[in-house]
Each structure stands twice: as structure tokens, then as C-alpha cells.
Amino acid sequence: MPAYKDEKRNTWYCQFYYKNWRGESKQKRKRGFSTKKAAKAWEQDFLNSLAKGSDIMFPVLVENYMDDLSTRLKPTTMETKRSIFETKITPYFMNFKVYEIDALAVRLWQNELLKYRDEKGNPYSDTYLRSINNQLSAILNYATVYYHLQNNPCKQTGSIGKSDADAMQIWTLDQFERFIEYEDKAAGRLAFDIFFWTGIREGELLALTIEDFTFNGVDEYHLNINKNFEVVRGTQYLLTPKTDSSNRCIMIPQFLYNEAIEYFAALYEPSPKERLFYFTKSYLLKEIKRVAHMAGLEPIRVHDLRHSHASLLIEMGFNILMVSQRLGHEKVETTWRTYAHLYPDKERILATKLDTVKIHGIAGNLSVEEQLLKFMQQFQKHLNQQPAIIDISNEEIYRWNPETKEKALVSQEEFEYEAELDENIEAALAVAEIFQAGYLEICGMIYCLASRGLPIKYL
Structure with missing residues (x-):
């Protein structure tokens, strides 16, 4: 050299x-x-x-990994990854070759994260810990595929933190109505109304134009959500939605459509193609705190208005599939994992119904034992259908191998069994996901509904 x-x-x-x-x-x-x-x-x-072997230095692997992903991920996602690696991962493994990162090294690194406390004595949140750990696991998975690392040590140590926060803050309809009465700024009032009554994300709201609000001329009012506004290190981006499912058109109440039209008409020389809102996410947070204080409410995050919308839909009786589609979740499982606790308490329902059966019976000439048996069967059916009331029994399901380009017809029972066995997804949720998206990936195999076809990206 x-x-x-x-x-x-x-x-x-x-x-x-x-x-x-x-x-x-x-x-x-x-x-x-x-x-x-x-x-x-x-x-x-x-x-x-x-280098193509696992003797590559970890910081070099990170650089290669970032270069590779930069052509595939959005700037906002890349910025999050870079920040986590620069501050939480690379400094610890700076002097390691990739193959030297074993289960013990990962365990000690996890312990450092768990011991961390800021100047106020607060640890990292459980969701942030899970996110950091997932980033290390992801890059080591990348190394097993492209740099001949024999195994990912993160699988031996297990994860840390939690994928979801323990509790979410929501406002009821009454609380939101009290809050919005104190919002004296037209832009803020419209923005918060849109959040609460549609459940869209902050980036989706900031990308809206008046052209996204449509009326069919009869009785249907829609909001088209087809872009996402983000700022990364001072640079503004107008991006495609977070996922394919996030690109959606939802129905909105007439009063919300009218409010948007009136707001637009009051602007000075407005352009239909210009964004409606030019404030920042930090402004929205300050504004929700200001107005909540005036209304005598405990402030919540702006994103919690999305949770409040989901809670309202669930309280109104909409099933989980409809909630998932409206929120733009890629998977029904995401919606169920986030909001399952908001659905009626199954044990309480069971006890109440048993009391009713004992006292009043069920219509028909049935014995108490027969009535109880019939109710228990109905209740179990309700539990099985709770994630989404759907039916794919008349659909053909194909299993596609992306590597060999081979496909095979499988039964719904086989599909549900493999989802539960390989991905630990409840059968009802797996059915809901393939019903919503048309396909589901399980351990490298793609399962798709014949009527919907295989997504182009797998061909």
C-alpha cells in the first residue's frame, strides 16, 4: 500500500x-x-x-448501510436512522469488527441504554429503547445477508423496551368541543378540527391544499390524503404518504368541508395549489398547550388527536378494519395493537350477559343450559371476529416464492396456520390484513388473494 x-x-x-x-x-x-x-x-x-466479509469495521458497515438505504427510504426516515446511529450505536461499537459484536457485547450495550438518566433523572422511554434496539438488529440482519455474518446476536439477547406506549392520552368529544371553543385563531381552529374529525397525521395536514377537499355535488364530502410535508435539517420536503395505505380518500362531515372552504375564501389572494397551513409542528404543540390551558384541560400531544379520533370511531361502534383503513395503517395488526384496549371489555360483557341469561333467558323454548351454550358459542364467534368482520372464504389464496418464482394454491386454513406458526399473528388478524392489503408476507413467502393479484414489487 x-x-x-x-x-x-x-x-x-x-x-x-x-x-x-x-x-x-x-x-x-x-x-x-x-x-x-x-x-x-x-x-x-x-x-x-x-469489503464483503464480516471482518469489516462497524463504522464502515454503517456508512455502507446508509448509502444503500438512501436510495430506498425517504429523507425523514433516513434522518431518524442517522441520528440514532450517530448518538446511540456507532460510538459504542466504534472499534469493533462486525463479527466481534457477539451476544455479550449487545447485552452490555443494552444495559448502558437501560441505565441512562438525563439531567432530570428520567430514563429513555420504552418505545425509544425498542426503536434503538431495532436499528442495531436491522443493520446486523443486513450484515448477515450481505457481509456473511453467521448470525444476528440481537436474536439471542432479545429486545428491550416496548413497541407501544403503556397509555395514550385522548380527549373525548365533550373535551374537544370545550377545547375548540377557546381557539380564537382561524388557522388553528381549522387545523385542530381536521385532526380530531379525520385522524390524519401532522405531516399530512401540513401538506393539504384546498383542492384536497372535494364535494360530489350531492351528499358526499371527501378529503384526499396523498402527500406528506416534512422538514429535515432546514430543508422542506413534499413527500408521498408514509405507506401505500396512507394514500387514501376519506369521507368527512359537511361542516368540516364548509369550514375549510370558508377559511380558504378568507385568505389573501389564495392559490388552490398552495398549502393551507404554513405553521410548524412546534407551533401546533405550543398552540394546543395554550388553548388547553385556557379551556381548563390537561394538554395532550397533537398526535393524540389522532388517537382521539380513533377512540371516537370505536365508541361509535365501527369495527377495527374500518378504523385501520381510515387512519391509513398499512396493517390491521398495527391498529389492533394500538387500540384493542379501547374496545369493550370482553370479560365484563360475558359476565353481564350471563346474568341476563340466568334471569330472563333467551327467546325460544330452550333450557337454561342450552341458552348458556348458545350464548357462549355466539360470544366466542364475536371474539374471533372482533379484529374485523370480514370473510375471505370464497377467495383463492396463492403462496408465492420470490426467489424461485413459483406459486402454489393454499387453503385459508393453511394460510392461517402458517401466519400463527411463523409470524405469531392471530388467525383473525392475518385474515384482516390480507383482506385489507390483498397480500401478506410470511417468512419470505408472499400470500396473496387471487382476485387482487400479486403486487408489482414482488414480480
Whole structure:
């Protein structure tokens, strides 16, 4: 690994051959180093970045991983990843080669995160701990596929934290109505009304134009959610929605449509293609705190208005599939995991119904035992259908192998069994997910409804 002196410039440079990802031999030259040692170090770092084995240094793996994902992920997602690696992961594993990161090293790193306390004595939240741990597991999964790492040590140590917060704060309809009475700014009033009555995300709201509010001329009012506004390190982005399911058109009440039209008409020389709201997410948080204080309410996060909308729908009796579709969740399981506790208490329902059966019986000439048996069967059926009242019994389901390009017809029972066995997804939720999206990935295999076809990205 020689380095050369540039006599004219009185600096050092390196010049060498390497093979690119296509196997082609290429020459590389880098000038301007003040010392021979610096030139050699740069050459070594460059060659390390091309390494394909698990003896690659962890910081180099991170750079390669980020470069790879930058063409596939949105800037906002990339920024979150970079921040976590720069502050929580790379500093700890800076001097490790990838194969040296074993289960014990991961366990000690997890313990450091669990012991952390800020200046007020607060630890990292459970959801943040889970997110950090997931990032390390993801990059080590990447290393097993592309850098010949034999196994991911994160699978041995298990995760830390929780995927969902213990509790969410919501406002009831009465509380929101009291809150909105004190909102004296037209933009704020419309924004908070949209949050509460539609459940859209902050980025989705900030991307709205008046053209997104539509009326069919009869009795249907819609809101089209097809873009997402984000700011990353001072740069503004108008992006596609978070997921394919987030690109949606939802019905809205007439009063909300009228409020948006009136707000737009009051603007100075408005353009239908311009965004309706130009305030920031931090402004929204300050505003919700200000108005909540005036209304005598405990402040909640802006995102909790989304939870409040979901809670309102559930209280009104809508099933989990309808809630999932309106919120734009990619998977019904996400909705169920987040809001299952808001559905009626099953044990309380059971006890109440048993009391009713004992005292009044059920219509028909049935004995008490027969009445109880019939009710228990109905109740069990209700439990099984709670995630979503749907039926795919008349659908054909295909299992597709993306590697061999082979497909096979499977029964609904086989599909449900494999979902429960391999992904630990309840059968009813698996059915709800494939009904909603048309397909479901299970351990590298793609299951799809024949009537919906296989998504293009798997062909």
C-alpha cells in the first residue's frame, strides 16, 4: 500500500486499483494529504468500504448501510436512522469488527441504554429503547445477508423496551368541543378540527391544499390524503404518504368541508395549489398547550388527536378494519395493537350477559343450559371476529416464492396456520390484513388473494 509524494504541491497522494460492485477493475487516485500516513489511511478506509466479509469495521458497515438505504427510504426516515446511529450505536461499537459484536457485547450495550438518566433523572422511554434496539438488529440482519455474518446476536439477547406506549392520552368529544371553543385563531381552529374529525397525521395536514377537499355535488364530502410535508435539517420536503395505505380518500362531515372552504375564501389572494397551513409542528404543540390551558384541560400531544379520533370511531361502534383503513395503517395488526384496549371489555360483557341469561333467558323454548351454550358459542364467534368482520372464504389464496418464482394454491386454513406458526399473528388478524392489503408476507413467502393479484414489487 504505497503512497507518493507530489513534489510540485509538496503533498502526498495515493493511487491504486480496486474492483467495483460489477467486478470491473478501476483505478483510484486521491491527492492533497499533508502526510504519507494520512494518504495510506485514506486508501485503507476506501478499501475497507468495499469489503464483503464480516471482518469489516462497524463504522464502515454503517456508512455502507446508509448509502444503500438512501436510495430506498425517504429523507425523514433516513434522518431518524442517522441520528440514532450517530448518538446511540456507532460510538459504542466504534472499534469493533462486525463479527466481534457477539451476544455479550449487545447485552452490555443494552444495559448502558437501560441505565441512562438525563439531567432530570428520567430514563429513555420504552418505545425509544425498542426503536434503538431495532436499528442495531436491522443493520446486523443486513450484515448477515450481505457481509456473511453467521448470525444476528440481537436474536439471542432479545429486545428491550416496548413497541407501544403503556397509555395514550385522548380527549373525548365533550373535551374537544370545550377545547375548540377557546381557539380564537382561524388557522388553528381549522387545523385542530381536521385532526380530531379525520385522524390524519401532522405531516399530512401540513401538506393539504384546498383542492384536497372535494364535494360530489350531492351528499358526499371527501378529503384526499396523498402527500406528506416534512422538514429535515432546514430543508422542506413534499413527500408521498408514509405507506401505500396512507394514500387514501376519506369521507368527512359537511361542516368540516364548509369550514375549510370558508377559511380558504378568507385568505389573501389564495392559490388552490398552495398549502393551507404554513405553521410548524412546534407551533401546533405550543398552540394546543395554550388553548388547553385556557379551556381548563390537561394538554395532550397533537398526535393524540389522532388517537382521539380513533377512540371516537370505536365508541361509535365501527369495527377495527374500518378504523385501520381510515387512519391509513398499512396493517390491521398495527391498529389492533394500538387500540384493542379501547374496545369493550370482553370479560365484563360475558359476565353481564350471563346474568341476563340466568334471569330472563333467551327467546325460544330452550333450557337454561342450552341458552348458556348458545350464548357462549355466539360470544366466542364475536371474539374471533372482533379484529374485523370480514370473510375471505370464497377467495383463492396463492403462496408465492420470490426467489424461485413459483406459486402454489393454499387453503385459508393453511394460510392461517402458517401466519400463527411463523409470524405469531392471530388467525383473525392475518385474515384482516390480507383482506385489507390483498397480500401478506410470511417468512419470505408472499400470500396473496387471487382476485387482487400479486403486487408489482414482488414480480
